[in-house]
Amino acid sequence: xxxxxxxxxxxxxxxxxxxxxxxxxxxxxxxxxxxxxxxxxxxxxxxxxxxxxxxxxxxxxxxxxxxxxxxxxxxxxxxxxxxxxxxxxxxxxxxxxxxxxxxxxxxxxxxxxxxxxxxxxxxxxxxxxxxxxxxxxxxxxxxxxxxxxxxxxxxxxxxxxxx
Amino acid sequence: xxxxxxxxxxxxxxxxxxxxxxxxxxxxxxxxxxxxxxxxxxxxxxxxxxxxxxxxxxxxxxxxxxxxxxxxxxxxxxxxxxxxxxxxxxxxxxxxxxxxxxxxxxxxxxxxxxxxxxxxxxxxxxxxxxxxxxxxxxxxxxxxxxxxxxxxxxxxxxxxxxxxxxxxxxxxxxxxxxxxxxxxxxxxxxxxxxxxxxxxxxxxxxxxxxxxxxxxxxxxxxxxxxxxxxxxxxxxxxxxxxxxxxxxxxxxxxxxxxxxxxxxxxxxxxxxxxxxxxxxxxxxxxxxxxxxxxxxxxxxxxxxxxxxxxxxxxxxxxxxxxxxxxxxxxxxxxxxxxxxxxxxxxxxxxxxxxxxxxxxxxxxxxxxxxxxxxxxxxxxxxxxxxxxxxxxxxxxxxxxxxxxxxxxxxxxxxxxxxxxxxxxxxxxxxxxxxxxxxxxxxxxxxxxxxxxxxxxxxxxxxxxxxxxxxxxxxxxxxxxxx
Numbered sequence: 001x002x003x004x005x006x007x008x009x010x011x012x013x014x015x016x017x018x019x020x021x022x023x024x025x026x027x028x029x030x031x032x033x034x035x036x037x038x039x040x041x042x043x044x045x046x047x048x049x050x051x052x053x054x055x056x057x058x059x060x061x062x063x064x065x066x067x068x069x070x071x072x073x074x075x076x077x078x079x080x081x082x083x084x085x086x087x088x089x090x091x092x093x094x095x096x097x098x099x100x101x102x103x104x105x106x107x108x109x110x111x112x113x114x115x116x117x118x119x120x121x122x123x124x125x126x127x128x129x130x131x132x133x134x135x136x137x138x139x140x141x142x143x144x145x146x147x148x149x150x151x152x153x154x155x156x157x158x159x160x161x162x163x
Numbered sequence: 164x165x166x167x168x169x170x171x172x173x174x175x176x177x178x179x180x181x182x183x184x185x186x187x188x189x190x191x192x193x194x195x196x197x198x199x200x201x202x203x204x205x206x207x208x209x210x211x212x213x214x215x216x217x218x219x220x221x222x223x224x225x226x227x228x229x230x231x232x233x234x235x236x237x238x239x240x241x242x243x244x245x246x247x248x249x250x251x252x253x254x255x256x257x258x259x260x261x262x263x264x265x266x267x268x269x270x271x272x273x274x275x276x277x278x279x280x281x282x283x284x285x286x287x288x289x290x291x292x293x294x295x296x297x298x299x300x301x302x303x304x305x306x307x308x309x310x311x312x313x314x315x316x317x318x319x320x321x322x323x324x325x326x327x328x329x330x331x332x333x334x335x336x337x338x339x340x341x342x343x344x345x346x347x348x349x350x351x352x353x354x355x356x357x358x359x360x361x362x363x364x365x366x367x368x369x370x371x372x373x374x375x376x377x378x379x380x381x382x383x384x385x386x387x388x389x390x391x392x393x394x395x396x397x398x399x400x401x402x403x404x405x406x407x408x409x410x411x412x413x414x415x416x417x418x419x420x421x422x423x424x425x426x427x428x429x430x431x432x433x434x435x436x437x438x439x440x441x442x443x444x445x446x447x448x449x450x451x452x453x454x455x456x457x458x459x460x461x462x463x464x465x466x467x468x469x470x471x472x473x474x475x476x477x478x479x480x481x482x483x484x485x486x487x488x489x490x491x492x493x494x495x496x497x498x499x500x501x502x503x504x505x506x507x508x509x510x511x512x513x514x515x516x517x518x519x520x521x522x523x524x525x526x527x528x529x530x531x532x533x534x535x536x537x538x539x540x541x542x543x544x545x546x547x548x549x550x551x552x553x554x555x556x557x558x559x560x561x562x563x564x565x566x567x568x569x570x571x572x573x574x575x576x577x578x579x580x581x582x583x584x585x586x587x588x589x590x591x592x593x594x595x596x597x598x599x600x601x602x603x604x605x606x607x608x609x610x611x612x613x614x615x616x617x618x619x620x621x622x623x624x625x626x627x628x629x630x631x632x633x634x635x636x637x638x639x640x641x642x643x644x645x
Contacts, residue, residue, distance in 0.1 A: 016331065017223030025330070047330055049229070053278055054316035096227075108301040109309055128208040128223060 005042055006063040006158050008151065009114075010035075011055075012047045013069045020123030020136040023143075024068040027121065030144050043151070050096030056105035060112045064154055066147070067099045070136075071120035079143045081150060084116040115154075119147060182584055182606055190594040195585035197577075197610065206567040214240055214558045215337055217567075221554070222331050227616045230267040230322055230332065231547035231572075234260055235554040237335035238410070238543030242430065243558055245535025246338040249410030255529035256339030261409050262520045263325035263334060264545065265513040268408055269364070270318025271548035272465075272510045275614045276371065277311025280503050283608050284378055288385070289601030307374070310358075310367045314510075317352075317364050321517065324348040339532035346527060353521050361518045365479070368511040372483055375507055390499040390583050390609050393418035395451065395460070396467035397575065399546050400426065404473030406484075406512065408546040414471045415451060415461055420495040424451065429544040432553060438570065448577050449570055460578035463550025464613060465505035470495050477519070480512035499583050499612040506614075547572045549614050573615040583609040 012028025014021045025047050032045040046058070051067070059065045067084070086103035097105075099118050107113045121143045125133050132140065185194040209220055218236040222229035237260070238249070246252060252260075282300050301308035319329065324344060326332025334340055357363050379386045397415040401407035413432065415424030424435060438447040439456050450459030461467070469488075475481040487496070487504060496505075520526060543554040550572035557566035587609045591602045 015223060017220070049330055050227075052315065053274065053312050054319060057312055057316060105301065105308075105312075109305060109312065128205060 006155070007061065008043045008154075009059060009062040009065045010043060010045045010147075011051075011059075011065060011067050012045070013049070013051060013067060015049050017128065017130065018126045019129050020132055021070050021126050022130070022132065023070040023121040023123055023136055023140055026132070026140055027068045027119070027143050027147065030140075031147060034144075034148060051099065051102050052097060053102075053105060055097075055102045056109055059102060059114055059116070060106045060110040062114045063158075064151075065114050065116045066150075067116070067118045068143070068147075069099075069118060069120060070123035072123060073120060076120050076122050078122050078139045079146055080120045081117055081146070082120070084118050086113060086116075117150075119143060119150075182610075184584075184588045184592060184606075186592065190592075192585070192588045192593055195581065195588045197581050197584050206569060209564050209567045211563050211565075213562050214243060214556060214564050215562075217554075217556065217564060218335050218337070219331055219333055221569075228267065228271060228547055228549070229330075230263060230326060231545055231552050232554070233326065233332055234264055234335055234409075235543045235545045235547070235552045236556075237337060238545060239541040239554045239556050240337035241339075241533075241543070242541030243538050243556065244337040245537050246533040247535065248428075248430070251535070252339055252533055253530040254525040255343065255531055256533065257410075258520055258523055258525050259325055259340040259342075259344065260335055262344070262517060262526065263322055263332075264409050265516045265520070266318045266321025266325065268318075268548050269510060269513040269517065270315045270322070271614075272506045272513070273311055273314035273318065275548075276503060276506055276510070277307060277314070279611055279614070281307065281311075283604075283611070284382070284385070284503075288389075288605050288608050289599075291600075310371070313358050314364060314367060317359060317361075320359075321352065324352070336532065338534055339530075341531065343528065343531070344521075344526040349521055349527065352517070361514065361521060365511070365514045365518065368507070368514045369479065372507045372511060375504060379504070386500045386504075387498055389605075390586050390612070391497050392499075392582050392586055393497055394462045394579055394582070395423065395454070396470045396495070397424065397451075397461040397463050398468040398471045398551055399429070399544060400468075400471055400473070401476075402426070406468055406472035406475045406480075406509075408468070408509070408513070410545075413544065413551075416471055416495060418495060418497065420470075423453070429553075430542045432542060432544070432555075436570075438574075446574055446577050447570075449575050450578075461575070462579040463572055463575040464502060465509050466496060466499070466502040467550065468546060469505045469508065475508070475512055477512050477515035479515055480508055483508045483511060499579075499609065502612045502614075549573060549616055550575050571616075573613075576613045576615065580610055580613050580615060583612065 010028055010031050012024040012026070014024040016022040016025045028045050028047050031043070035043040035045065044062070048055070084099045084103055086107050087100045099116060103113055103116050121136070121139050123136050183196050184192060187193050209217060212220060217240060218233050221232040221236045241251060242248060249257065278300070285300060285303060322332065323329050326334035327342065334342065352361055354360055358367070395415055395417045397413065399407055399411040400414045401411045412426040413424055413429045414422060414426050417423045427435060435452055436449055437452050438449045440447055448460065450456050451461060452459065469484065475484045487508060540557045545552050552572050553568070553570040555568040556564055559565045584606055587605050591605050595602070
C-alpha cells in the first residue's frame with residue numbers, strides 16, 4: 001500500500017438476515033456511500049458475518065480501524081464507542097473472535113497495531129427477517145451521525161498532530 | 164447420592180454446547196450427554212418463499228459455513244429447475260461451484276487445524292488454558308500461526324471471487340452459476356505475490372502435514388490412544404470411488420469396513436436415513452434405517468470421507484492417503500484424533516484441486532446455466548467441511564417452497580460426539596474426586612475433533628463465558644465461571 005496519508009478501515013460485522021444483527025453491516029454501507037460522495041478514498045469499508053483470524057492481517061495495514069457491531073449490552077442505551085485494547089485472552093468461539101482478540105493477534109503476528117475503536121449499536125431482536133426493529137433503525141441513524149463526526153474529528157486531530 | 168458435572172458451554176466450539184457427566188457414589192461414570200441448543204426454526208422460515216431465493220436465504224443459517232448451505236441449496240434446486248444433479252450442469256457451472264467449495268473447505272479446515280487444534284497438540288491437553296490458544300501459538304511458533312492466517316485468507320478470497328461477495332454470496336443459482344471467473348482473479352490466485360498464490364498454499368499444506376507427522380511420531384499416546392470407538396461412516400464418494408467433496412453417490416461402511424449403503428443416489432436418502440428425537444437434546448439423532456435407532460448411527464466428516472473413499476484423484480493427497488491407509492493396515496480408522504490427519508489431507512487435496520481448476524479455461528468462458536423440465540422436489544447433498552450436509556425442498560405450482568428439510572453435518576455427528584465425550588469421561592473421571600482443568604479440556608478436545616458448528620449465526624448472542632457446575636445428586640455444590 002502506497003501511503004499518502006492516514007488510512008481508515010470501517011468494518012461492519014453482522015448477519016444481515018437476522019433482523020437487528022444487520023446494524024453493523026447497514027452502517028458500513030451508509031459510511032461507504034458517504035465516503036464515496038466526499039471522494040474519501042482513504043476510507044475502506046469491509047463487511048463480515050463474524051470477525052476471524054485473517055482480520056489480524058487486514059487491520060495491520062491501517063492507521064484507524066472502527067468495528068461496527070450490534071450490541072445487546074445492558075449498559076448501552078442507544079450507541080456507544082469505545083477504544084479497543086488488545087488482549088491475549090482467547091474467546092470461546094474460535095470460529096469467531098472479538099475485536100480485542102484480532103488486535104492482539106495483529107500485534108503478536110504482524111507487530112503492528114492501529115488505533116482501534118468499536119462502535120456498539122443497541123439491538124433488540126434477532127429473528128430470521130430483514131427489516132430492523134423501529135428502535136434499532138433509530139439507533140442506526142444516531143450511529144451514522146456520530147460516526148461521521150468521529151471520523152472528521154479524528155482526521156482533524158491527525159492533521160494537527162494532537163492524536 | 165451421585166454427582167453431576169456440567170461443562171457449559173464448550174470452549175472453542177461454535178455456538179452453545181453443554182456437557183453433563185453423572186457419577187454414582189463409587190465415582191463411576193454412569194451417564195454422559197452432550198446437549199446442544201440448535202435452532203430448528205429455519206425450515207419453517209423458508210416456507211412460502213420463492214424457491215430461487217433459497218441459496219441466498221439459507222446462508223443466514225450459519226456464519227461459519229454459509230458457502231456449504233449456499234451450494235447444497237443450489238444443488239437441490241438444480242433438480243427442481245430440471246438441470247439434474249451434479250452431472251447436469253454446464254462445465255462452467257460445475258467447475259465454478261467446485262472452486263468455491265474447495266475454497267471453503269481449504270479456509271475452514273485451515274482455521275480448525277492451525278488455530279483450534281494445533282494449540283492442543285503443541286502445548287498438550289493438560290496445559291494451562293491461557294497458554295493453550297492461538298496467541299500462545301503465535302508466540303511459540305509464529306510461522307505456523309501466520310500460515311494459518313494466510314491460508315484462511317486465501318480460501319476466503321477464492322470464495323469472494325466465485326460467490327460474488329463475502330456475505331450472502333449470490334454465485335450459485337438454480338441450474339448453474341451467475342458469472343465466470345475474471346482473468347485478473349485467475350492470474351492473482353495462480354501467480355500472486357508470495358505467499359498469496361496457489362503454489363505457496365500447496366507448499367504450506369504439505370508443510371502442515373509434515374508438522375503433523377513429526378508430532379505424531381513423538382506423541383502416539385495423544386493421536387492414537389486418546390479416543391477410539393467403533394462407528395459406521397457415511398459420506399459422498401465419486402461414482403468410481405474417489406474422494407469427492409462436491410458431488411457423488413452416498414456410501415456408508417460399518418465398523419468392520421463392510422459397505423452397508425451401496426453408493427446410492429442421494430435423491431432417495433429418505434429410504435435409508437431417518438432422524439430420532441430424544442427428550443434431552445434439541446438436536447436430532449440421524450440413523451440408517453436398516454440398522455435401527457440404537458446401532459444405525461454413523462460418523463461424517465474428514466475421517467468418514469477417507470474411510471469410505473477408495474482413492475484420491477490428486478497426486479500429492481493420494482500419496483498422503485496411502486500413508487494414512489497403511490497406518491491402519493487398510494482397515495477402518497476409528498481414532499477420533501486421526502480426524503486432524505484426515506483434515507490435513509483434505510486441505511492438500513483442496514489446494515491441488517483449486518490449482519487444477521484455476522488452469523481450466525472453462526472457468527473463464529462457456530454457458531453458465533442449464534434449464535430443463537421443472538420438478539416439484541429436489542435434494543442437494545454436499546460434503547461440507549464438517550461432513551455430509553442434506554438440503555431437501557418441495558415447491559408448489561406457484562414456485563413457493565412448501566417443505567424444507569435440512570440435516571446439517573453437526574447433527575449427523577451428534578451420536579459420535581456423545582460417544583467420544585463418554586469415552587473421555589470414563590477414562591479420565593472414573594474414581595476421581597476432583598475435576599481438574601485437564602479433565603475438562605479433554606472433554607472439549609474430544610468434541611473439537613469433530614469441529615462441530617453449533618452456530619445460530621447470531622454472533623451478538625453467541626458471546627458467553629465458560630460455566631462449570633458441579634452437582635451432588637440434585638444439589639449444586641460448585642459453580643465456576645471463567
